[in-house]
Amino acid sequence: MMLKTKYHGEVDINEAQILKFEGGIPGFVEEKEFAVLPLEENSPFLILQSAATPELAFVVTSPFLFFKDYEFDLDENTVEALRIEDAQQVQIMVILTVQDPFEKTTANLQAPIVVNEVTKQAKQVILNHPSYKTKHSIVQ
Template structure:
């Protein structure tokens, strides 16, 4: 299959490359299937999740462990069950980013990450109880500030749910 991407042009993918989010993202509950595309060729910590149902809709997400090494979400038993796991460590996490023209104003939602079972490629957006995590953390406030340089040179940490550009 093929999809048109604003950043990379036409991208080929297989059905098993897709992430399924049965409940969708909040505000986009009707969109369930996303193609994860690495923003940097050698890295999977920053992804573009492009809807295959409405290709003009895409979300930039980041592995929150890159920003906060001790990021350790605690999910409810129901959330773990819905994702087909018994503990949080079996999941991959991605936080949604709001991208601004000035990258120092970019924010990330650490409170409501996307939790993904990498074996089933199924995910769910969850709300964490931890009061330390907020909805609008400035990315520039983290020690590992994302700049256009490290996005281009692949110096971000690796995550395992991304689809390489084909």
Template sequence: MKIKSPEFGTVEVADDRIIEFPAGLPGFEQCQRFALVHEEGREAEVFLLQSVDDPEVAFSVTAPARLGVNLEFVLSDEDMALLQLDDAGKIDEVAVVIIIRSQKSEEAGPAGAGLSANFMAPLVINTRARLGMQKVISRLGCEITLRQQD
């Protein structure tokens, strides 16, 4: 399948690489199919989560560990059903990524310039079934551990 990406132009993505977000993402409920793309020839530290349904919708994502963060949270029975995870022990089938955004100083002022990461709404993806959801954490009932990078 060919998808259009504002960042990479037209990209060929195999149908079996599409990730479905049955509920969409908050604010982008109409976008339910996404592909993870990155620049060819480079090790991917940051991926572009590109909507297949709307080429104008794309998010930069990375693993929390890339930013020195360890996230631990609980998935509800409804979350597990949505992701088709029948065994909580299959952690190797689950990927967690966070949406990151680069903020220029003219957008956020000098104190807010830099990288912004949404740790309170990680994306959880069942890599086997290629199903995903955004887990909105309304209160800090999860563990967030910040590590210094070596």
């Protein structure tokens, strides 16, 4: 499948790689399908690219690379919606707000993206954790 992207031009991806967001992403409820693409080779940063809207792409990363103590429990509705049967199926990503200079870049720890790697179902969840905000500096 050919996919027009914001950062990579046109790329050929396998449809089996498409993440399905049944309810969309908050603020983009009509956007139901995204591909995860590397930002660049050997980078910890990825691009969450809309399959429908080439201009819509988010820079994401694993929060555990920058926040070693980051943890939360998923509610039963999310576990059921994503058909999670084992914790090993789960990948967590957070959306970054990239700033110039890069040292000012922040991560949204309050609303991680949870992906079932087996079913490719995904959801951005909103946490009610007092320690997690929408803007955490990734440079400590």
